[in-house]
Amino acid sequence: MANLANLTNNKLLFIVNPIAGKLHGKYNLKQVLKLFQDHGYQTTVMKTKAKGHATNLVLEYGNNFDIIVCSGGDGTLNEVISGIMKLGKEIILGYIPSGTTNDFASSLNISDRMETAAMTIINGQVRTVDIGLFDDKRYFSYIASFGAFTGTSYSTPQSYKNIIGHLAYVLEGMKDIPNIRPYHVKVEAGGQVYEGDYIFGAVSNSLSIGGLLKLDTNRVDLNDGLFEIILIQNPKTPIELSRLLISISKREYKDKLIQFIKAPEAKFYMEERIPWSIDGEYEPGANEVRIQNIPNAIHIIT
Numbered sequence: 320m321a322n323l324a325n326l327t328n329n330k331l332l333f334i335v336n337p338i339a340g341k342l343h344g345k346y347n348l349k350q351v352l353k354l355f356q357d358h359g360y361q362t363t364v365m366k367t368k369a370k371g372h373a374t375n376l377v378l379e380y381g382n383n384f385d386i387i388v389c390s391g392g393d394g395t396l397n398e399v400i401s402g403i404m405k406l407g408k409e410i411i412l413g414y415i416p417s418g419t420t421n422d423f424a425s426s427l428n429i430s431d432r433m434e435t436a437a438m439t440i441i442n443g444q445v446r447t448v449d450i451g452l453f454d455d456k457r458y459f460s461y462i463a464s465f466g467a468f469t470g471t472s473y474s475t476p477q478s479y480k481n482i483i484g485h486l487a488y489v490l491e492g493m494k495d496i497p498n499i500r501p502y503h504v505k506v507e508a509g510g511q512v513y514e515g516d517y518i519f520g521a522v523s524n525s526l527s528i529g530g531l532l533k534l535d536t537n538r539v540d541l542n543d544g545l546f547e548i549i550l551i552q553n554p555k556t557p558i559e560l561s562r563l564l565i566s567i568s569k570r571e572y573k574d575k576l577i578q579f580i581k582a583p584e585a586k587f588y589m590e591e592r593i594p595w596s597i598d599g600e601y602e603p604g605a606n607e608v609r610i611q612n613i614p615n616a617i618h619i620i621t
């Protein structure tokens with residue numbers, strides 16, 4: 320691990336999504352900028368204007384900076400990471416979460432108080448994290464999932480998310496319940512084949528999935544080159560359903576309806592095209608999907 324204080328270059332690109340989450344950005348941006356300035360960083364601020372813009376900003380300007388800090392939710396972080404991966408340059412990333420759930424930030428122990436997260440960037444250590452690659456075309460920092468609750472994060476209107484925050488996800492998720500339906504899927508991972516009717520599947524590198532499913536810290540290592548893969552089979556009776564819900568709420572994934580796999584890669588074969596969620600954003604999916612782990616791909620300050 321390198322300490323940021325050892326870096327000689329103090330040019331910092333600060334990418335801000337002004338509409339993310341609870342609009343913290345609007346109120347605290349000045350304080351954060353002052354903190355960077357007081358600690359000797361020459362900061363250039365760029366605000367995102369639309370979906371995909373953060374990736375383009377990294378591709379266009381990333382080469383001129385050694386540190387890129389982004390503020391936004393999981394979607395903005397995903398876009399910035401995608402830009403860094405495409406640029407192919409070893410850039411140090413700092414993250415100031417201002418989204419609704421900030422799942423990945425909590426896995427990295429980054430505070431959701433903007434000034435505290437900024438101080439982490441100033442005083443923190445650089446560590447590496449693995450990144451996922453979905454079907455050779457889309458990068459993800461913490462999750463690719465299908466099935467139940469998957470539509471929640473991208474179908475919840477931004478205005479709701481901004482007003483009621485995380486509760487919006489949970490409420491939208493509840494609306495999903497009558498629509499939960501199994502998908503017949505075959506999965507190859509870790510040298511095994513799993514086949515069944517699944518209501519939820521996730522390939523993740525995170526301690527928290529959609530703020531709903533939580534994994535224990537001793538089960539997850541964010542830079543071990545392995546994903547945590549969870550497959551949940553369709554409960555066939557009310558008893559099976561209640562047993563499933565209890566084991567999820569207790570974080571015990573030993574139920575026979577739950578498969579928990581660790582593997583560097585997974586292949587999914589589906590009879591129909593199932594939509595996925597990639598770090599909370601919509602992905603139309605395909606009949607065959609390959610997901611690969613790129614170990615230690617991103618250098619992030621925590």
Ligand SMILES: Nc1ncnc2c1ncn2[C@@H]1O[C@H](COP(=O)(O)OP(=O)(O)OP(=O)(O)O)[C@@H](O)[C@H]1O
Nearest residue numbers: 339340367368369370371391392393394395418419
């Ligand atoms: N100026 C903008 N206007 C509209 N959309 C934008 C703008 N800037 C960025 N976006 C898009 O907003 C979407 C949501 O951003 P983000 O995920 O960062 O925030 P969030 O949804 O509040 O947080 P989370 O995903 O953690 O709940 C992203 O797809 C991003 O590309």
